[in-house]
Amino acid sequence: MITKAFWIDYEYDADHANRANGSRYFDYITDRAGSFEDCWDWEEVPKARFAATAWRIATGPIMVPGYVRIHPRILNVDLERSDWDGSLLGCVDLITPPPHALQGSSEWGGGKWWRSWPSESLSSREAYYYPSGEDLAKDPYILPSVSLRFLIPDDRVLAPPADHPSLPELQHAAKHCVTALVGELNATITPVIEKLERSLWTRPTRQTRHPRPSRPASSQPARKKLAADIRALHQQWQETAGESVRPALFRADEAAGGVNHAAEELTATAADLDRIAAAGAADICSIPWGVCPDHGATLAASGTQSWCTRCGRGWHYDRYGLPCTEPTRWTWTDTEGATAEICDGHAIAIRTDLPGANLTPLTAGAGGR
Numbered sequence: 001m002i003t004k005a006f007w008i009d010y011e012y013d014a015d016h017a018n019r020a021n022g023s024r025y026f027d028y029i030t031d032r033a034g035s036f037e038d039c040w041d042w043e044e045v046p047k048a049r050f051a052a053t054a055w056r057i058a059t060g061p062i063m064v065p066g067y068v069r070i071h072p073r074i075l076n077v078d079l080e081r082s083d084w085d086g087s088l089l090g091c092v093d094l095i096t097p098p099p100h101a102l103q104g105s106s107e108w109g110g111g112k113w114w115r116s117w118p119s120e121s122l123s124s125r126e127a128y129y130y131p132s133g134e135d136l137a138k139d140p141y142i143l144p145s146v147s148l149r150f151l152i153p154d155d156r157v158l159a160p161p162a163d164h165p166s167l168p169e170l171q172h173a174a175k176h177c178v179t180a181l182v183g184e185l186n187a188t189i190t191p192v193i194e195k196l197e198r199s200l201w202t203r204p205t206r207q208t209r210h211p212r213p214s215r216p217a218s219s220q221p222a223r224k225k226l227a228a229d230i231r232a233l234h235q236q237w238q239e240t241a242g243e244s245v246r247p248a249l250f251r252a253d254e255a256a257g258g259v260n261h262a263a264e265e266l267t268a269t270a271a272d273l274d275r276i277a278a279a280g281a282a283d284i285c286s287i288p289w290g291v292c293p294d295h296g297a298t299l300a301a302s303g304t305q306s307w308c309t310r311c312g313r314g315w316h317y318d319r320y321g322l323p324c325t326e327p328t329r330w331t332w333t334d335t336e337g338a339t340a341e342i343c344d345g346h347a348i349a350i351r352t353d354l355p356g357a358n359l360t361p362l363t364a365g366a367g368g369r
């Protein structure tokens, strides 16, 4: 699928023109020529003012559908003149997945599982919409978005015609200006949308195997000895120090507590490294994040604990953030023909997130879910 943030539907524009000029956008410019008037009321070069007006007319809510079409992830797009130096500013709000800090966790939501943006497939594209009253009667929703604000370089903004142009001059100047802006905004926003679209399902490749991280064989005895040495020194000071020097020992108290915590963290890290190494085996799912084996992408996590929000099954490590360790059951082939071998849980997650995904069972026993 081509992912462009902005594009112009020239065919629709020509087919829906009312006047002989052959462009629906020109019709709107004709009706709103007065909106451009104040561009020439100022001493400064009116580039940004002109561009902002041409863009506003080319998009909703003035033109619906817009002369400029926008990607479904774009909630809002405005161009405005900077109050700092009069240059042109882009303001684009994009629908995003929930922030990482909130993903896979329900502890912030009062024990409820919050749904994200509802969407439906419309003519091969996903369309997002705000939840209805009926939707909200069933579930709470979290509707995340990001707002991008950026300068559009002055040399990318076309200069408007000289003082008070004729109507055809105005129409053509506005059209050229909007065409240039579409190219410029795409250069900035399209990569952001591509990154968002790929954030969950990276293209499957066989290179997602994880090399076994090297771990010095002596690391466990070394960290035990260090902890023991610090604890012994701490104890010795406490026993021998008189009342007058006791206030100086608070650092040693903290160090003793800290070393115990550090030892626990190192032990947990070593266990995670073992899990990552295990995930690199040939018959293990190649997706680099975890699922519930029975329910797919339903995991919640808090610190070192994780659990399935459907069945309540729990794990004493961040199963959500570590590579999948479930056995392979399916071959997933993406639209470009690349394949990955994945587990039952990930097959469930893919069917939910990518309807129509190409999944083939590896063995006769795998189907039926």
Ligand SMILES: [Zn+2]
Pocket (backbone or CB within 6 Å): 292, 293, 294, 295, 296, 298, 308, 309, 310, 311, 312, 313
């Ligand atoms: Zn489950």
Ligand SMILES: [Zn+2]
Pocket (backbone or CB within 6 Å): 285, 286, 287, 291, 324, 325, 326, 342, 343, 344, 345, 346
């Ligand atoms: Zn998996």
